[in-house]
Amino acid sequence: MTSISTSQMARRLMVALDYPDAEAARGLIRQLEGIPCYMKVGMQLYYQAGPEFVRELKSLGYSVFLDLKMHDIPNTVKGGANSIAKLGVDMFNVHAAGGVKMMESAIQGVEEALASDASLNRPLVIAVTQLTSTDQETMNGEIGIPGSVEKTVVRYAKLAAGAGLDGVVASPLEAEKIKAACGNGFRTVTPGIRPAGSAADDQSRTKTPGQAIAGGSDYIVVGRPITASADPREAAQRILEEMGQGRNAAEADRT
Numbered sequence: 001m002t003s004i005s006t007s008q009m010a011r012r013l014m015v016a017l018d019y020p021d022a023e024a025a026r027g028l029i030r031q032l033e034g035i036p037c038y039m040k041v042g043m044q045l046y047y048q049a050g051p052e053f054v055r056e057l058k059s060l061g062y063s064v065f066l067d068l069k070m071h072d073i074p075n076t077v078k079g080g081a082n083s084i085a086k087l088g089v090d091m092f093n094v095h096a097a098g099g100v101k102m103m104e105s106a107i108q109g110v111e112e113a114l115a116s117d118a119s120l121n122r123p124l125v126i127a128v129t130q131l132t133s134t135d136q137e138t139m140n141g142e143i144g145i146p147g148s149v150e151k152t153v154v155r156y157a158k159l160a161a162g163a164g165l166d167g168v169v170a171s172p173l174e175a176e177k178i179k180a181a182c183g184n185g186f187r188t189v190t191p192g193i194r195p196a197g198s199a200a201d202d203q204s205r206t207k208t209p210g211q212a213i214a215g216g217s218d219y220i221v222v223g224r225p226i227t228a229s230a231d232p233r234e235a236a237q238r239i240l241e242e243m244g245q246g247r248n249a250a251e252a253d254r255t
């Protein structure tokens with residue numbers, strides 16, 4: 001890879017492996033070889049390639065975010081979290097809309113897994129707030145939640161923090177307010193990342209990689225701007241450069 005600071009930024013880049021099968025995902029992984037990014041496995045890939053593929057990513061040395069967004073009764077989520085923790089992922093998520101008891105059950109499921117096997121590492125457990133595809137109008141008029149998206153996201157973040165979770169998935173527009181409400185150590189994982197000039201696709205609440213890092217995102221999640229690019233490696237490297245510029249701008253502001 002390139003410089004130390006680029007590889008530090010790479011650990012904050014989560015590449016969304018939204019592919020139909022393991023072989024397609026391996027194609028991208030080969031192109032990104034040497035970039036120490038997080039790999040995010042979502043529903044499309046996991047429902048096809050399953051735990052085996054997660055183990056494969058771990059054996060290649062990647063940090064893995066298993067993005068299955070669990071939302072069910074507390075007992076079921078506890079069982080799901082227990083199985084996920086045994087799989088050895090580094091991060092997974094539940095929906096904050098499931099409520100505090102459900103989120104606490106996810107933590108219990110993890111704790112029971114760790115108690116049963118001392119070799120396991122504790123994964124970060126985070127909560128989805130409002131999907132980054134949801135805009136103000138949809139949230140108020142269609143879903144029926146009143147008020148601003150930002151207020152709702154911060155409310156969910158506070159519930160997640162109270163339940164003992166490690167952070168939230170939110171848009172980069174809300175990262176700063178989440179940090180102010182829940183503390184700097186509470187992680188912000190932000191999809192809805194679009195380099196300047198690229199298509200928003202189905203995302204509504206977006207920022208560029210540099211703006212997201214400058215605005216308090218701990219991790220940025222990027223799928224199509226890399227995976228649909230004619231040159232994914234070059235796209236990822238450009239994003240890492242922008243992230244570095246965003247961090248430098250934020251540091252300059254602080255001094």
Ligand SMILES: O=c1ccn([C@@H]2O[C@H](COP(=O)(O)O)[C@@H](O)[C@H]2O)c(=O)[nH]1
Nearest residue numbers: 016042130131132191192221222223224
């Ligand atoms: O609110 C959310 C939660 C999860 N995601 C996931 O992030 C990636 C984004 O992919 P792009 O291609 O960069 O849009 C995708 O896997 C989503 O499932 C999200 O976008 N928003």
